[in-house]
Amino acid sequence: QVQLVESGGGLVQAGDSLRLSCAASGLSFSRYALGWFRQAPGKEREFVAVISRNLNIAYYEDSVKGRFTISRDSAKNTLYLQMNSLKPEDTAVYFCAAGDVSASVRNSKIDYWGQGTQVTVSS
Numbered sequence: 203q204v205q206l207v208e209s210g211g212g213l214v215q216a217g218d219s220l221r222l223s224c225a226a227s228g229l230s231f232s233r234y235a236l237g238w239f240r241q242a243p244g245k246e247r248e249f250v251a252v253i254s255r256n257l258n259i260a261y262y263e264d265s266v267k268g269r270f271t272i273s274r275d276s277a278k279n280t281l282y283l284q285m286n287s288l289k290p291e292d293t294a295v296y297f298c299a300a301g302d303v304s305a306s307v308r309n310s311k312i313d314y315w316g317q318g319t320q321v322t323v324s325s
Contacts, residue, residue, distance in 0.1 A: 204228040204314050206298050211319030218288050224281040224298030224316055231279040237307040238272060238283045240294035247297070251283065252307040261308060288323045295320050
């Protein structure tokens with residue numbers, strides 16, 4: 203059974219940092235591109251970042267470029283999202299996701315989803 207379990211969310215102030223983690227089990231971690239999505243209240247789920255399965259090439263949504271960094275640790279089967287200079291508009295539930303290749307993840311063609319972790323940024 204595949205499980206993606208996010209952690210690390212919380213309530214922070216604008217300008218603060220958080221690091222989200224996503225622990226994966228039940229899948230061949232290195233065979234998947236992995237990504238982060240978020241969903242703010244009343245809005246659709248949106249792509250945030252993806253990291254490729256082989257060369258660890260990363261792509262970011264424009265609003266998070268330069269502030270967020272996605273990474274993966276194959277030894278720990280864990281995906282990370284380092285979020286710096288957080289803004290109130292980053293407030294959302296953050297989901298990790300696994301897909302076959304980066305392009306699929308960026309287009310929301312997802313094989314597995316996590317349950318999400320809440321990030322709230324106060325002004």
